[in-house]
Amino acid sequence: MTHSPGPKFALPVAVFLLACFAMPIVIVAWYSLMPPRTFDLGIDLTLANYHTAVTEGYARPLMWSLLGALITTLGTALIAWPSAVILHRHAGRGATVVSVLIALPIFISESVRLFGMNVFLMPRAGILAGSLDWAFGFKIGSILNTWMAALVGMIYIHLPFMLFPLLLGVSLIPQDRIEAARDLGANRWQTFREVELPLAAPGLLIGALLTFVLSLGANAEAAILGGRAVTVITAAIEQRFNYAQDWPMGAALTMVVIIVTAVIVLPVLARLDLNRLTQ
Amino acid sequence: MADAMQDSRPVILSLAGFSKSFGEIQAVDNVSLDISEGEFLTIVGPSGSGKSTLVRLLAGLESPSAGRLLLRGRDITVIPANRRPTAMVFQSLALFDHKSVGENIEFAMKMKGVPPADRKARVHELLRLVRLPESFYARATTQCSGGERQRIALARAFASDPDILFFDEPLSAIDYRLRKALEVEFKDLHQRTGRTFVYITHSLEEAMVMSDRIAIMQAGQIIQIGTPEEIYGKPANRFVAGFLGEVNILEVAGGHFAGLDRPAPANARRYAVLRPEALRPGKGDVTADLTVVQRLMLGSRTQLFLRSPTGAPLISEVAGDAPEFERGTTYSFGFSPDNIAWVDE
Amino acid sequence: MRVGRRAAAVVRALWIVAILAFLYVPIVSVVLASLANTRYMRFPHKVWTLDAYRDALGSFTTWQIHSISLSIAVSVVLIATVLGTLGAVAFARYDWRGRSLFQRILVLPIFFPQPVLGLGLLLSFSAVGLAPSWKTAVIGHLVWIVPIVTLVVSIRFFGYDVAQEEAALDLGASRWQVIREITMPQLWPGVFSGMLFAFLLSWSNLPLSIYTSGPDTPLPVWLFTRTATNYSPLVPSVAVIGTAVSALIVIALALVLAAGKAVRRA
Numbered sequence: 001m002t003h004s005p006g007p008k009f010a011l012p013v014a015v016f017l018l019a020c021f022a023m024p025i026v027i028v029a030w031y032s033l034m035p036p037r038t039f040d041l042g043i044d045l046t047l048a049n050y051h052t053a054v055t056e057g058y059a060r061p062l063m064w065s066l067l068g069a070l071i072t073t074l075g076t077a078l079i080a081w082p083s084a085v086i087l088h089r090h091a092g093r094g095a096t097v098v099s100v101l102i103a104l105p106i107f108i109s110e111s112v113r114l115f116g117m118n119v120f121l122m123p124r125a126g127i128l129a130g131s132l133d134w135a136f137g138f139k140i141g142s143i144l145n146t147w148m149a150a151l152v153g154m155i156y157i158h159l160p161f162m163l164f165p166l167l168l169g170v171s172l173i174p175q176d177r178i179e180a181a182r183d184l185g186a187n188r189w190q191t192f193r194e195v196e197l198p199l200a201a202p203g204l205l206i207g208a209l210l211t212f213v214l215s216l217g218a219n220a221e222a223a224i225l226g227g228r229a230v231t232v233i234t235a236a237i238e239q240r241f242n243y244a245q246d247w248p249m250g251a252a253l254t255m256v257v258i259i260v261t262a263v264i265v266l267p268v269l270a271r272l273d274l275n276r277l278t279q
Numbered sequence: 280m281a282d283a284m285q286d287s288r289p290v291i292l293s294l295a296g297f298s299k300s301f302g303e304i305q306a307v308d309n310v311s312l313d314i315s316e317g318e319f320l321t322i323v324g325p326s327g328s329g330k331s332t333l334v335r336l337l338a339g340l341e342s343p344s345a346g347r348l349l350l351r352g353r354d355i356t357v358i359p360a361n362r363r364p365t366a367m368v369f370q371s372l373a374l375f376d377h378k379s380v381g382e383n384i385e386f387a388m389k390m391k392g393v394p395p396a397d398r399k400a401r402v403h404e405l406l407r408l409v410r411l412p413e414s415f416y417a418r419a420t421t422q423c424s425g426g427e428r429q430r431i432a433l434a435r436a437f438a439s440d441p442d443i444l445f446f447d448e449p450l451s452a453i454d455y456r457l458r459k460a461l462e463v464e465f466k467d468l469h470q471r472t473g474r475t476f477v478y479i480t481h482s483l484e485e486a487m488v489m490s491d492r493i494a495i496m497q498a499g500q501i502i503q504i505g506t507p508e509e510i511y512g513k514p515a516n517r518f519v520a521g522f523l524g525e526v527n528i529l530e531v532a533g534g535h536f537a538g539l540d541r542p543a544p545a546n547a548r549r550y551a552v553l554r555p556e557a558l559r560p561g562k563g564d565v566t567a568d569l570t571v572v573q574r575l576m577l578g579s580r581t582q583l584f585l586r587s588p589t590g591a592p593l594i595s596e597v598a599g600d601a602p603e604f605e606r607g608t609t610y611s612f613g614f615s616p617d618n619i620a621w622v623d624e
Numbered sequence: 625m626r627v628g629r630r631a632a633a634v635v636r637a638l639w640i641v642a643i644l645a646f647l648y649v650p651i652v653s654v655v656l657a658s659l660a661n662t663r664y665m666r667f668p669h670k671v672w673t674l675d676a677y678r679d680a681l682g683s684f685t686t687w688q689i690h691s692i693s694l695s696i697a698v699s700v701v702l703i704a705t706v707l708g709t710l711g712a713v714a715f716a717r718y719d720w721r722g723r724s725l726f727q728r729i730l731v732l733p734i735f736f737p738q739p740v741l742g743l744g745l746l747l748s749f750s751a752v753g754l755a756p757s758w759k760t761a762v763i764g765h766l767v768w769i770v771p772i773v774t775l776v777v778s779i780r781f782f783g784y785d786v787a788q789e790e791a792a793l794d795l796g797a798s799r800w801q802v803i804r805e806i807t808m809p810q811l812w813p814g815v816f817s818g819m820l821f822a823f824l825l826s827w828s829n830l831p832l833s834i835y836t837s838g839p840d841t842p843l844p845v846w847l848f849t850r851t852a853t854n855y856s857p858l859v860p861s862v863a864v865i866g867t868a869v870s871a872l873i874v875i876a877l878a879l880v881l882a883a884g885k886a887v888r889r890a
Contacts, residue, residue, distance in 0.1 A: 005718060013707050016707055017770075098644070102647065105648075111851065117650040119656075127653045156650065218737075241743065269732075363794075374788075375806060386795050
């Protein structure tokens, strides 16, 4: 124990993450304290960009992103919980096949999948509208280019990220605990709330955290499906960097997202036992 | 008998002043011990007593903080495990699950560079030795039952033709009946092969069945070593006595057995250890009226939980189902001081 | 009671079918969209044709974006496998002071909004004077993929009885023989899965590439920009080709692995 080679093996990864994960955050933080529209790092620090962020309406994109992430997390959880329970308890041998089918889309680029969702939802002669018109003479409208479509896309993209940790969580519930709760007089809802939910909590927590954080930064859904009906925070940052050429302002907004993420992620991560979960 | 054997056989392994500490913790504390050629020595202790560390030191999987280890007079203290002529059966068995049964057993020979044909012949011989069918050669270890896996681990250890075999609680995770059967097989294998076995267990019962000698470990030290009869008849202290199972331990104070209010004999020491079967109903050199608190049927015997007039708890074991000893009834029980094992601590 | 049970089973089956439909209808839609030769989508197509595939294969852009994606993915696989396997040894094989902290820091990049990470890296590359290209995209991908590969390999490590190494040592194996006979064969499936994960996640990644690849456009970035702005009729066919290429590479790797195993058995 005293001379464990652990640190030696950890070193390459630790150095890499320090250089390519921690350092960029430090650089972004530094830029965020530079005077507006400067391109070099200096030592006269200012909070002007953060002041602008609060006063000039950047709260709105952040709110859209937070709201979108919240709705996506809840939506995927509501869809994923019954799916995980069915797969774990009832599907038997088919469960593996279905699980693989659910996992596969993770490895297909979201560009491809969002484009697919786009042509499916396209008004008039899209796959859905065109098929209904052709088969039944039905003319339907479309939700494409609305915030609603962006949300559907976010749930669609992030569902596997919720489902897999949840499947892990549900598999942590021993069947006899449920039977014991039922035997002691708990009804379905009480069993769910008192026994199943707490036992599956580690998986649910990881799934929720992953989904929330990934959809907090999501931009492609709003661009491809939402028709930029709302401006999400990532789009706002990108505009500062590219079109406005105001790096310090973009950096300040980036820091805001990083801080929001840290506030949500760090307390949960501190409590999780990572050894148990990967076992 | 074991003592005579001890004397007639040469020492194969000799430990002197063996110690191992992990940081603050002294896992093995100044252990000295001679193990005889061909003996079956069992080291018994509760978890945390240092017995596992001791056997890992002997196998060369850990290096001692202090002390020397001699194999037939040759100092092997700093020789690593892979160059010691010993083999170990691990607690988890540590079978190589990516290799077949045959590949597991021939591993040591492969490491030595034995040609495949010779290895195969020897594996078949070893399968016979541990009573496994030869068809097991190509089987996956994951398809074998618990008992079969034990035998594979045993055959694998034997394959290197080791001078000493170490066993680190291999039977601890096995159900009762299979464990009993394997204990007999281990003993039988020891007798057939004539090898030196050093066996670690937390069960004194297991040790009693198999061993020529038993060493009791507590807090990193060997506190008693002797034949099963010696351990059973003359435990060194209350700890060892307690390890033997349920016993009566009577404190002697002011020349009297405390709790019984009877005089103790002249040779009395601090504590009297009295086995339940030595406390009998009826007459004895020392008698007392005891009340039956609980009666437990154990098949051919009955265990009686008793209480003395001053409230001291005692246990007696009688033959048969003893229906007369109903709860709440009071009888006279007695014992002979000859049956007492005296201990000081 | 029986009827109720059967009804419940039907509801469960329908639910799963609905989930799979939700996940796969868009993917099937891409394939359907690729079978037209019109510039604008009019479904059902008047003419079903593979023209778009011919055009895509004849286009220099298709080859270029694939070669950029492949350069990135191969680099990511090589580096991430080495770093991730070493990391997994520290993560799961040994118990050491600071391991718990190491584990928590390691998973942080996974729980981080990727586009924000990409933007932060872009700014940092500019700050240190590194011009964005496919090589900087490799760095971006690695920040996210190295932790994932570490976790994937770690799972294998947690199920691995370290006593096997001691047993091999005890049976006369040298350090090197232990690594060759015991450690590597047992960990290899985990390392291989890690490689597959690294490849697929790099090949399909959009949010990191979009900000870190500069003028080099990998496949997902090309698809995204050509969908979101200035649409190209090649988008559906290139999307299908790109996905098929990654599937073929994975299948080929799996076959090579299986063949290698068969050779060793024989």
